[in-house]
Structure formats: C-alpha cells, structure tokens
Amino acid sequence: MQPAEYTKAVGAGATATTDQEDGWTEIIEPRTRLLDLRLKDVWRYRDLVMLFVRRDFVSTYKQTVLGPIWFFIQPLLTTVTYMIVFGGIAKIPTDGLPQLPFYLAGITVWNYFAQTLTATSTVFTANAAIFGKVYFPRLTLPLSIVLSNLVRFGIQFGLFLVAWGYYLMREDSLHPNIYILLTPALLALMGLLSLGLGMIFSAMTTKYRDLAMLLTFGVQLLMYATPVIYPLSQLPVKYKVFIIANPLSPIVETFRFAFLGSGSFSWLYLGYSTAITMVILLVGTLIFNKVEKSFTDTV
Amino acid sequence: MSTVAIKVEGLGKLYRLGEIGTGTLSHDLNRAWARLRGKEDPFAIIGETNDRTTKGTSDFVWSLKNVDFEVKQGEVLGIIGRNGAGKSTLLKILSKVTAPTTGSVKVRGRIASLLEVGTGFHPELTGRENIFLNGAILGMTKAEIRSKFDEIVDFSGVERYIDTPVKRYSSGMYVRLAFAVAAFLEPEILIIDEVLAVGDAEFQKKCLGRMKDVSVNDGRTVLFVSHNMDAVRSLCNRAILMQQGMVNMIGPVADVVSKYYEGIKVNMVSEFEIDTQKPSIKSIVLDAELLKNGILSLNIQYISPVKLRPPIAGFVLYNALDVPVFGSNARYHTYEHEPISESEGVLAVLIKNIELHTGLYKISVWLGDGSVDYDAKLEAIVFEYFSDRIYPVKPDPLTIGAIDKVATWKHYEQ
Numbered sequence: 001m002q003p004a005e006y007t008k009a010v011g012a013g014a015t016a017t018t019d020q021e022d023g024w025t026e027i028i029e030p031r032t033r034l035l036d037l038r039l040k041d042v043w044r045y046r047d048l049v050m051l052f053v054r055r056d057f058v059s060t061y062k063q064t065v066l067g068p069i070w071f072f073i074q075p076l077l078t079t080v081t082y083m084i085v086f087g088g089i090a091k092i093p094t095d096g097l098p099q100l101p102f103y104l105a106g107i108t109v110w111n112y113f114a115q116t117l118t119a120t121s122t123v124f125t126a127n128a129a130i131f132g133k134v135y136f137p138r139l140t141l142p143l144s145i146v147l148s149n150l151v152r153f154g155i156q157f158g159l160f161l162v163a164w165g166y167y168l169m170r171e172d173s174l175h176p177n178i179y180i181l182l183t184p185a186l187l188a189l190m191g192l193l194s195l196g197l198g199m200i201f202s203a204m205t206t207k208y209r210d211l212a213m214l215l216t217f218g219v220q221l222l223m224y225a226t227p228v229i230y231p232l233s234q235l236p237v238k239y240k241v242f243i244i245a246n247p248l249s250p251i252v253e254t255f256r257f258a259f260l261g262s263g264s265f266s267w268l269y270l271g272y273s274t275a276i277t278m279v280i281l282l283v284g285t286l287i288f289n290k291v292e293k294s295f296t297d298t299v
Numbered sequence: 300m301s302t303v304a305i306k307v308e309g310l311g312k313l314y315r316l317g318e319i320g321t322g323t324l325s326h327d328l329n330r331a332w333a334r335l336r337g338k339e340d341p342f343a344i345i346g347e348t349n350d351r352t353t354k355g356t357s358d359f360v361w362s363l364k365n366v367d368f369e370v371k372q373g374e375v376l377g378i379i380g381r382n383g384a385g386k387s388t389l390l391k392i393l394s395k396v397t398a399p400t401t402g403s404v405k406v407r408g409r410i411a412s413l414l415e416v417g418t419g420f421h422p423e424l425t426g427r428e429n430i431f432l433n434g435a436i437l438g439m440t441k442a443e444i445r446s447k448f449d450e451i452v453d454f455s456g457v458e459r460y461i462d463t464p465v466k467r468y469s470s471g472m473y474v475r476l477a478f479a480v481a482a483f484l485e486p487e488i489l490i491i492d493e494v495l496a497v498g499d500a501e502f503q504k505k506c507l508g509r510m511k512d513v514s515v516n517d518g519r520t521v522l523f524v525s526h527n528m529d530a531v532r533s534l535c536n537r538a539i540l541m542q543q544g545m546v547n548m549i550g551p552v553a554d555v556v557s558k559y560y561e562g563i564k565v566n567m568v569s570e571f572e573i574d575t576q577k578p579s580i581k582s583i584v585l586d587a588e589l590l591k592n593g594i595l596s597l598n599i600q601y602i603s604p605v606k607l608r609p610p611i612a613g614f615v616l617y618n619a620l621d622v623p624v625f626g627s628n629a630r631y632h633t634y635e636h637e638p639i640s641e642s643e644g645v646l647a648v649l650i651k652n653i654e655l656h657t658g659l660y661k662i663s664v665w666l667g668d669g670s671v672d673y674d675a676k677l678e679a680i681v682f683e684y685f686s687d688r689i690y691p692v693k694p695d696p697l698t699i700g701a702i703d704k705v706a707t708w709k710h711y712e713q
Contacts (some may be wrong), residue, residue, distance in 0.1 A: 024306075027405040028395060048435035055432055059423040061465070118691045134436055135395035293398035297314065 041137040048136060053145035053151070062219065071155045075111060079103045086229045093263040094270055097230040098240050101160075101167050101174065105256045106228035108160045112153040113190045113248065114219050119145045120198025121215050124206045131295070138292040142199055146191050155188070164259060175261025182258060182270075186251050193277045199284035203291035222246070227253055244269060247276040289292075301681070302372045302407065303386050303521040304345040306395070309402035310366040312388050312544075315359055331554050336644040346502055363544045366402070370522065375514040377531040377552055378524040380541030386524050389541070390414060393522065394490050408487030408520070417477030419630070422466035426457060426476055429465055433480045436661040447483045454509070455479035475502060482509045487515060488520045510534060528556050528618055528658075560659060560683065578603035578673040580612075580666050585680050593687075595650040597680075599664055606640040614648065617678075619659040623652075624701040630669055656703045657686045 007217050042049075061067045082103040086092045094102040101251060122141045124131065127141060205211045224227075225249045243249050250269035257263040327604055339564035363385045368377050391397045393404060394412030418438040420429050430451055434444040441697075452458050455476045457468070465473055491510070511534060514521040525531050531538060531552060540548040548558050567585040578601060586596040599612045613628030630638075639642070661712050662680040665672050686703060 022394055024405040024407055025409070026406040027408070028392065028404075030399050030401060039653065044440075045435070045438075047441040047513045051432045051435045055421055055424060055428075058428065062423045130419045130436065132391075132396060134412065136438065233539055256523075297397055 016131050032071075038137055042143070044138050045137055045140050048073065049140045049144045049147065052141060053148040056144070056148040057151070062205035068155070070218050071152060073154050075104065075107050075159060078107050078127070082229055084164065091233055092230050095233055096173070097260050097262055098167055098171065098173055101164055102231075102256070102261060103229065104160050104163055105259060106252060107151070109157050109186070109190065109252050109255050110223060110228045111156060112149055112187070113194045114223070115152065116146055116149040116191065116193070116194035117201075118215070118219060118254040119149065119159070120195060120242075120253075121205065122200070122203035122212070123202040124210075125212070140289070142195055142202070142288075145198075146195050150187070169288040174259070177213050177257075177261060179254065179265060182254060186255050189251055189273060189277050190248075192281050193251075193273075196277065196281035196284035200280070201286075203295070206291055206295040222248070227256075227263075233263060247273040247280075249273075301432070303369050304372040304374070304407050305370040306405040307366055307368050307393075307402070307406075307523075308394065310363055310404060311361060311401035312363040312385075312389075312397070313359055313400040314362045323683050324382070355606055361544055363392070364401070366544075366546055368539060368549055370520055372407070372520055373518045374537060375521045375523060375535045377538035377543060377555070378522060378533035379526070379531055379538055379555065380547075381527070384541040385544040386541050387414075388544075390490060390492055390522075390524055391425045391438060400469055406488065409438070410488045410490060411484045411486035412483045412490035413437075413484075413492060414490075416481050420465055420473070425464055426452075426461040426468070429476070430480055433477065434484075437481065437484055437647075438478060438486065439484065439655070443485075451479045451483050454482060456506075456627060471502075478502075478506055482506070482513075485517075486519070490521070490522045492524050492709040500672055507534075528559070532556055539665060565677075566681045567662040567682055569676065571676065571679075574674075575604060578605070578610075578666060578668075580664060580674045580676050583662075583664055583676060583679050585662070587680060587682075590682065590684065593652050593654070595648075596651050597648045597664075599648075599666070600644070601646065601666050601674075603673075606642045609638055609668065610641050610644065610646060611667050611669045612646040612648075613665045613667075615663050617661045617663070618655075618701050621661075622701060624655070626659070628665075652704070653684075654703045655684050655686060656701070657684060659683050 061070065064070065066073070079100060082207075083099045087094065087099045087103070123138075123141045123145070131138065164174070168176070196279050201211055201215055205215075225243060225246050227243065232240070232243065232249065232253050250266070250273045253263050253268055257265045309596055365388065366385075378386050378389065381519045388397075390412065391414070392463075393400045394410065394414060395665065396412075396414070411457075417433065421432065425434065425515065431441065433442055435441065452461055455472075455478070457472045457476050460468065460472065465476070468476070507530065510523075512520070513519055514534060523531065523534055535552045536553040537550065539546055540555050540559055548555050550687035567587050567590075568582070569584075570582040571580055573579050574583055581600040581602050582598075583600075584598045586594075586598075595616075597614060599614075601610060601612070603610075611629045613626065613630075616624050618624050630649075631645065658683055661678045663675065663677045663683075664679055665676075666674040688703065
C-alpha cells in the first residue's frame with residue numbers, strides 16, 4: 001500500500017530532485033508558524049476532550065456523600081452569604097430587585113468565568129507529568145475545561161431558573177425581556193474570554209511561577225471590579241469608567257438586565273467586550289501554541 | 300523498494316543547565332534582542348557537547364547534536380547508548396513532547412510513543428474508564444478502543460477488577476492494565492522506551508512477545524530504546540549507538556551492540572585515594588585469570604586510622620540491567636582467620652563456579668566493622684564474563700534468570 005503511494009508521490013512531483021520529498025505526513029521542526037493551530041489534530045482527538053470532561057466530573061465527586069448536590073450548595077451558600085454581608089450589613093442597593101435573584105444571577109455567571117479561568121491557567125503545570133510523556137494536542141485540555149465548566153454552569157443555571165421562576169410568579173419585581181435570547185452569546189463570550197486569559201496565564205506560568213500567585217487573588221479582586229455584588233447604576237461616575245473598561249462588566253450586566261429587567265444594556269459596551277475577548281483569545285492561542293512545543297524543558 | 304518512514308536531519312537540542320529562575324528574564328530579553336537584530340542566539344553559540352563527566356564552562360549543553368539517520372518502513376531499529384547519551388531526548392523529540400532546537404524530522408505515517416505506561420491514569424477512575432482515557436491520550440478513538448476492549452482486558456488479566464477504581468489495584472495489576480492498553484495501539488510507527496522492565500517475569504515475557512508480534516508480524520516500524528542488549532538483539536535488525544548526543548554508529552544490530560560493549564571501560568583493578576580521617580578502601584582487584592575458569596576472586600585492600608573490630612567487607616554483583624545477582628559479606632559467610640582488630644590489610648573473597656551468563660557485570664564493595672559502613676565503592680569493578688557453555692539457542696537472562704544453573708533432563712516412559 002505504501003510503496004504505491006510513494007511512487008505516485010515521486011512521480012507526481014515535478015521537482016523530485018531529492019528523493020521522497022513529497023508524501024511526508026508530518027514534519028517536526030524547531031519553530032512552527034505563528035498561526036499553525038493544528039485544529040485538525042484537535043478534531044481528531046475530540047473523543048479525548050469528552051473523556052477529559054467525564055474524568056473531571058467522575059473524579060470530583062467520587063467518595064463524596066452528597067455528590068453532584070454540591071453543584072447547588074456552593075452557589076446557594078455564597079448567595080446567602082452575600083445577601084447577609086453585602087445586602088444586610090453593607091446595605092449595597094440592588095436596583096430595587098429582590099436580593100436572592102440579584103446575587104444568584106451575578107454569582108452564576110461569575111462562577112463560570114472564575115472556575116474556567118482558574119482551571120485553564122494551571123493546565124501546563126498541573127499536567128506536566130502527562131505532557132512530558134505523550135503528545136496529544138495540548139489545546140484539548142483547556143477546551144475540555146471550558147466544556148466541563150459549561151456543564152457545571154448549566155446545572156447552576158437551572159438552579160437560578162428555579163429561583164427566577166419563583167420570583168416571577170410571586171412578585172412582579174422582575175421584568176425579563178427579549179435580550180434573554182443573548183444568553184448563549186454571553187456564555188460564549190465568557191467561555192472564550194476565560195479560555196484566552198487562562199491560556200495566557202498557563203503559558204506564562206510555565207516559566208514565571210509568580211503569575212500563579214497573582215492569579216489566585218487576582219480573580220478575587222476582579223470580581224469586585226465587575227458588577228457582581230452591586231449594580232452598575234449605583235456607581236459614582238469617577239469609578240464607572242474603570243468598571244466599564246473591564247470587558248466582563250457588560251456581560252454580567254447584560255445577563256442581569258435580560259433576566260431581571262433592571263440595570264443597563266448597551267450594544268456598544270457589549271461590542272467592546274466582544275472585541276476585547278477576540279483579541280485576548282487570539283493572543284492566548286498564539287502564546288499557548290508557542291509554549292506548548294517546548295514547555296517541558298522549562299516547567 | 301522500501302520507503303523511508305522516518306528521516307532525521309541535523310537534529311539538535313540545546314538545554315540550559317542548572318536552576319531556571321532569576322536571570323531567565325534577562326536571558327530571554329537578551330535572546331529576543333539578538334533575534335530582533337537578526338543575529339544568532341547568543342547562548343546557542345557557547346553550547347558544548349554533552350559530556351556529563353567534565354564540568355563545562357557554559358550553562359548550555361547540546362543534548363543532541365547533528366543527528367542524522369533514516370528508518371525504513373517495517374524496520375525495527377534499536378537505539379542504545381549509555382545514560383546521558385541523548386537517547387531520551389531523541390525519543391522526546393520524535394514523540395513531539397519537546398521541540399528540537401535545530402534540524403528536522405520527517406515522518407510518514409502516524410506515530411505513537413510509549414515513553415511510559417499508564418500515562419494519564421486517574422486513580423479514582425475504574426479500570427474500564429482508565430482504558431478509555433489512556434487509550435485516547437495515546438491517540439486512539441473511542442471506537443477503536445471499544446473494538447479492542449475485550450482483547451485489552453484479556454491481555455491484562457485483571458478482568459475481575461475492571462470496574463474497581465485503579466487506586467485499589469496492586470502495583471502489578473496497575474502496570475499490567477497500563478501495558479495492555481499500550482500493547483494494542485496500532486499506529487504505523489511505534490516508539491518504545493524501556494517500559495518493558497515492568498511486572499513479573501511471566502508478564503515481561505508476554506510483553507516482549509507482543510512487541511515481537513507488533514514489529515515482525517504486523518510489519519510496523521518500531522524504534523526501541525533499551526539498556527537490555529538481549530532484548531535489543533532479539534527484537535531489532537538494525538541499531539544506532541548514541542554517544543554524547545551524537546550518532547556514534549549505525550548498522551546491523553550485532554555490530555552495534557558489540558561496539559557498545561567496547562565503549563564500556565572494563566575495569567578489573569581499581570585504586571582509590573585514601574581518606575585519612577576514616578577507614579577506607581585502598582584498592583579492589585578482580586583476578587582475571589581465575590575468572591576465565593568461572594571463579595570470582597576479589598581482593599579488597601583497606602587502611603584505617605583506627606582499628607576495625609573486626610574489619611568486615613561485602614560486595615554485590617549486578618548484571619547489565621542493574622539487577623543484583625549475588626553478593627557476600629564476611630558476616631554471612633565463612634571468615635577464615637578472622638582478626639579481632641586490625642587497621643590495615645587485605646580482605647579476600649573467593650566464590651567458585653559463578654554460573655553467570657555471558658554479559659557485562661558490575662561489582663560494588665563496602666567496608667565496615669560489622670555495625671557501621673565506613674566506605675562504599677559503587678560499581679568499582681566492571682567486567683565482561685564469557686561463559687564457556689554452548690547452547691543451541693541462547694537463553695535470555697531476562698526471561699530465564701540471571702544465574703546459569705547446570706541442569707540435566709531425562710525422559711521416562713510412563
């Protein structure tokens with residue numbers, strides 16, 4: 001089978017000066033072209049992505065009594081805590097909305113971002129042992145993280161919908177609107193943004209471990225720079241600029257506006273978020289792609 | 300006409316020695332600056348060849364340099380060489396775990412590499428789940444794994460525990476399962492590191508058999524890296540000898556293996572500098588003449604600032620795979636003329652009829668007083684033993700054992 005292919009290759013090559021110049025299925029060289037993402041490879045390994053997602057779920061909740069119920073407990077307890085601390089004690093206004101759906105909306109969206117970012121940013125360091133022994137497209141791991149967090153988000157989103165439905169029927173403080181249809185786009189933006197940032201961090205931490213330190217509390221600080229626990233409308237003008245400059249703000253704000261009906265929505269801000277996300281995603285992919293080839297030497 | 304499956308041209312890999320920490324950033328900036336001006340990497344120029352015995356002046360070392368070779372389709376190529384010769388680096392580049400610094404590798408066909416068995420096994424997952432995960436990491440699709448699942452389980456022999464988390468497995472079972480997954484990989488090109496040295500003897504034999512199957516019967520191209528010369532000899536047709544990051548020799552396996560043995564310094568006499576502060580071994584001598592008759596005679600000369608009560612020495616003999624074959628200690632065996640206390644002298648040990656296979660052996664020696672070890676000379680003696688026994692088929696020490704016992708067989712009618 002192979003020899004036939006080979007003769008064909010040589011025969012077809014007009015410039016067959018050197019032997020067998022054609023027909024190589026792969027060439028390993030020092031540096032790849034900048035944009036060679038090997039997406040075909042990733043597609044071939046799609047089963048692996050799904051298996052990684054499965055591994056994440058099975059291994060996280062094995063030997064826990066409550067199992068997947070933890071998916072609900074975590075956001076619920078956080079919401080209650082926020083209601084007490086920020087709503088009850090600090091008395092931060094919620095745009096006239098009931099506290100529970102207000103915080104829960106913010107937390108659900110924020111969790112998706114924060115968890116994806118934290119997990120992707122340790123991809124290289126956490127999997128150094130595997131990466132050092134076997135080649136598979138490295139991009140499969142961050143992709144699997146985005147996906148498994150998407151499932152997690154789905155579950156928590158269900159919880160939010162239950163609470164949302166309850167308030168919708170009991171009171172008439174919530175005013176959902178047509179922008180709900182934007183939800184998939186918002187999710188995609190969140191996912192891609194966290195993926196892009198995560199890849200930048202994971203690639204850089206292979207050499208400079210300092211970034212890992214920065215990230216753990218950086219994510220926490222970033223939450224305060226995003227309208228998760230406060231509505232954008234309540235901000236003094238001098239801070240507002242900075243908060244809006246954060247590409248996450250319009251996403252969280254739009255989500256809340258669509259489902260709860262208060263707050264603000266602006267195509268301009270959302271467009272800005274999208275642009276920033278694309279830039280970060282591009283930079284992230286480039287850096288990740290460059291580092292994946294030789295990170296085993298520095299990690 | 301046979302096709303070339305792998306073509307390696309001018310392959311090189313530069314490594315930075317020592318701690319990677321502060322200074323990395325400045326080096327990085329330096330490099331970036333040089334690249335901007337279109338100059339050569341300033342740190343690559345001062346790189347030296349890979350010789351770990353001499354201390355280099357540079358922080359950078361060429362772990363591989365100017366490596367060229369071709370592997371034909373269906374060929375089983377052995378890669379041998381001493382530790383640090385660059386074998387592992389070569390494998391890492393071929394399996395795309397790390398990128399080369401210079402040169403290129405051209406490949407025809409799908410490569411799968413086994414630098415380790417059980418990569419990506421997750422302790423919490425069951426055997427079944429791990430087969431799928433590990434198989435996918437090695438490059439199989441779900442459908443491929445499913446079609447071979449029964450064979451894999453059968454080969455591993457852990458069928459009963461297939462739905463138990465692997466953290467409950469014994470280490471033997473774990474390795475069996477891991478190897479089984481790898482054994483059913485079916486790429487066009489297979490790269491194998493010394494993963495064979497796992498499991499019990501029976502399983503090792505099974506692994507070797509499976510590898511022979513893969514290479515000989517299925518006609519796959521295989522690159523096989525090993526320290527086990529017998530395995531290399533029995534599996535490969537051609538071999539490469541690596542030395543200090545370069546290809547020293549490439550050719551028929553028998554020639555390359557004997558060249559490898561030539562390169563090892565046979566050392567039957569060792570003398571050492573004496574530490575005047577503590578009891579120390581001055582010299583170790585292995586009698587070469589007696590060895591030819593199958594007698595091991597070792598003379599260990601020692602000197603001590605204090606009297607040893609009594610002087611005790613011991614030794615262990617290892618084969619080329621670093622497996623201890625046998626040893627002795629004046630405490631265990633007969634000690635004729637045992638002195639009560641002495642501060643210098645020669646401890647002589649004699650073992651008749653050593654019954655070793657032909658091959659390379661190493662001896663490590665210890666000196667003490669029965670309760671404390673004062674001095675140790677590891678691998679002080681290295682020698683090659685030629686057995687005078689003739690076999691119609693050469694036994695493989697890996698499968699038949701390190702000692703070559705004389706046996707007689709008879710047959711009786713029932």
